Amino acid sequence: MPLVTGRERRRQLLDAAIWTFARKGFRRASISDIVARAQVARGTFYLYFDSKEDVFLAIVEDFHDRVRRMLEEPEPPVPLADHHGRALLQRTLRRWLELFAGHRDAAQVILKEATSIDPKVEAGLRRLRQLGLNYFATRFERLQARGLVNRGVSPDLLAHLQMGMMDEAVIGFILPEPRGDVDALAAQIASFEWDGLRPDRSGTPAVPRNV
Amino acid sequence: MPLVTGRERRRQLLDAAIWTFARKGFRRASISDIVARAQVARGTFYLYFDSKEDVFLAIVEDFHDRVRRMLEEPEPPVPLADHHGRALLQRTLRRWLELFAGHRDAAQVILKEATSIDPKVEAGLRRLRQLGLNYFATRFERLQARGLVNRGVSPDLLAHLQMGMMDEAVIGFILPEPRGDVDALAAQIASFEWDGLRPDRSGTPAVPRNV
Amino acid sequence: MPLVTGRERRRQLLDAAIWTFARKGFRRASISDIVARAQVARGTFYLYFDSKEDVFLAIVEDFHDRVRRMLEEPEPPVPLADHHGRALLQRTLRRWLELFAGHRDAAQVILKEATSIDPKVEAGLRRLRQLGLNYFATRFERLQARGLVNRGVSPDLLAHLQMGMMDEAVIGFILPEPRGDVDALAAQIASFEWDGLRPDRSGTPAVPRNV
Amino acid sequence: MPLVTGRERRRQLLDAAIWTFARKGFRRASISDIVARAQVARGTFYLYFDSKEDVFLAIVEDFHDRVRRMLEEPEPPVPLADHHGRALLQRTLRRWLELFAGHRDAAQVILKEATSIDPKVEAGLRRLRQLGLNYFATRFERLQARGLVNRGVSPDLLAHLQMGMMDEAVIGFILPEPRGDVDALAAQIASFEWDGLRPDRSGTPAVPRNV
DNA sequence: GATGAATGAGAGTTCATTCAT
């Protein structure tokens, strides 16, 4: 029996690639860097991946799997309360941010190195993105149907905006800092999304001039 | 007098680079591609730019200038109305989206090729991003001070979320389609931001279960 | 086991570079020329040398080693004779000239291509030159101490003059001809050095006019 | 009438080239460097010289002229003395070294950048070298004929050795120092050449062993 | 004569990929 199975060797190379791409970027990282990190020979890389592009695609698909598994995981019930919809939203955002916080190198690669590499990679990224968009859109739709969310905005647009905010929150607050307070971040975003910017829900604002 | 001035030749090469990077990506685009597009010799490129990285930086800075000029432009007054703050917000978003819609190739390059290229390029992108963040943060702060916007969220976080939504809106709705309805898009985003997701501002939602 | 070891491949490339530089000069020789001579691919060159400058430095250092090994080699005793010092000198010159005659391409490169290439190369050439200068200076000093050589001239200057004569003898009489009589050349140089130009060691020259 | 004549402009460019080649070497110096030094436009260079190689050849020939003029200059008589031949030799060496000391940049270019550039340049350098060799050979021959110099060595070989010593003296003692004592240098070299290394012109050295 | 923007051949170098061991 070999010391490492094929599965393990592949994982080892994949992690080395994630680590390398996160630090050098796809373009500047070389196969040499990856195999040096993985402590295997150059040729070994090509036993598990077809090309440099292929290992990038594998990273995307690996992350895709993680997202899918997270989304499929059953969620613990939220205590019924006044702002039930908001609590659900906040929990979702937290789980989403936690996933990225738990895999910062991969997140870095997916979010910041997702440059035009290859049609196949492009497709993989599109699928990953679509997974998120579908999830959020379906979710908003259901919440609207149940009267838990304002029906005035299209679930599809909402999903896009949600994804944009998530990306930016990860890039701006999770990737740079070793320990961001994910909980607080999710709470604040949920708060903004739930209540909106309108200052006073009853009265008229007092004589505003142009800014 | 030469047929083209140095300024024009530089612009010509810059536009060729934008066009090329938007289609092939920074990595796959070669200097040969750029000069072929610009219809000049290979060496001419190096009279105006130091390197492939340098021309990318120039693109970023060119776009930076456009954004700055747009932000400095005086805005026509918004008719005083019930939802004054919302109207102001919507107008800002529209102008922002219009700028990107008016320079789709450049937007594509900035938003999708903003990969790790070079420390200098990195810095340039950071400056561009900061320009937007500062603008939105200042704006929200002022509107809050004037009572036109809910004081419950930090202007800084708001700015980040706003930028995330803008990026995603551009990537999702402006870059793919030749003619997106920018006005409608701005209106919908403003609507979501203004009112939030809360379904009913008075009553309690009716017996929701977990989603 | 590969057909050639790394050591051999390096030597093969080094020899090809010596051959090429000797014929085309550093400037006009291209990496293509070198690898064509060595019958390997272009990239192989860069497995063994960092750059074109680096291989030149390697040539210099390779020759440095040869000179050092020659100088360290024990010399067979010279039969005690009337002109003991002169015999020692002649033998040294012969060995020196033989080394260059035995590696004419390298000598050509070292002596005629020793142009300003690189600070590192410059330093390497300086070390090589210093090796020779030190050897001759030490030698003269010892011979003076033992009373075998005229004490009227500084060993340091003597070393420089000796080096100059050697360089010129190699350039003028060894590099151009496939088979120069190294022995006779060494004998004549030693003769000149030993006896000097003074025509008659006792009498006064007869009524010389200006030349 | 133009501000500068063609002759002057050519000289200006020639001096700029000497200055540049002395500092950067032929290979690393560019036409840009030369015209920048001469403060003229790039194209102007090509009105006076055919190519980069051509200007190098012009430098060689310019120096050739200087050497020739010096050699043709009548020499002041040397006071008749005991060592008449030695005094003549010393004066010649001094004049030779003075020429190089008076044109250090050109000397640097001729002696250290005289790398393989071009067949034409090669030929020019050969002519320059031959000028010196002929001069010394003729000189030694005449001195031998007049009994002022030892007849035991061939004038031709002597000329080569003399040139080698001159080159080395210039490289080692004149080029590096702003103010070398040319007189003393000439005196020491003449001393070595005149008297040789033989320690004692009458007795036998006392029982020397091998070094 | 003088200019300097434009040229483009050609250089050195990189590195993803292969394959004999």
Place this chain on the structure above:
DNA sequence: TATGAATGAACTCTCATTCAT
């Protein structure tokens, strides 16, 4: 499976030279 020396296409960049003004 694993290795790593070898490959060579493709790249960026330089710079001597030209020529319309």
